[in-house]
Amino acid sequence: MGGTPVQTPPPGKYEWLVVVPDKPGQQQKRLEVRPQHFAGLKNYIESGQYKTGGALLNSKPESDDDPTKFDFYGSTIVVVAESREEVVGILEKDIYATSGVWDVEKVRDDGALPWLDVMSRRLCEAEQDVVYISVTCH
Template sequence: MSSSMPSLPRFVVWAPDYTDDGALQRRLAVRPSHLENIQALTRQGILRVGGAFMTPESVDPAVTNKAFVGSCMIFEAENIDIVRKLVEADIYYKSEVWDKDRLVILPIALATGLPPIPS
């Protein structure tokens, strides 16, 4: 997207994981499919940035079992309904990784830039 083109509205998604005993195993089981999907959305310029939230202890290099607590993403789309449909189509949503009752999608006014869209 060139700088002369108007940008689409941006939306932040906070998708916390379920906290039951099987949540991490469900996440890891479908992670390759999830990553394929988000890479495709990133190449299309729809998903601009995303990643997993982890526990504070997970940044310690001595911790071998990183603990995920959810995902955060920033989308560019015409409206919030498009973003919701993309999130609900994700394998993490369908496989009960993300807690559907605590999922948040809100418009965001960024004070900084976003990474360029990969070519």
């Protein structure tokens, strides 16, 4: 049984590890536009432009069932793009950016770094199974 092959970015593209903080006081707005944010991710995920991502929290929640009780810091995403400028352009279209939740300017300065997923690539090269976990949002 083989694992799902790890895809490397196409020529001229690179994986970028993005940390985009929320602007202060935007927890309620984040929760309000969250469904639109998730809907907007679909095309990026299906095209392979978003490799992985999720919320960053300031503290460990008591339970992961109720996002209204999360203390959000922001988000992290692995984006496939040619440049930091392209990454910022993609983020600026997200509802979290257009509604004022994300502080995209912080990404423009230093919140996106080229990232090399050595662990997944080494596992793939060693012909070991790579397990992917799919999470269904309610």
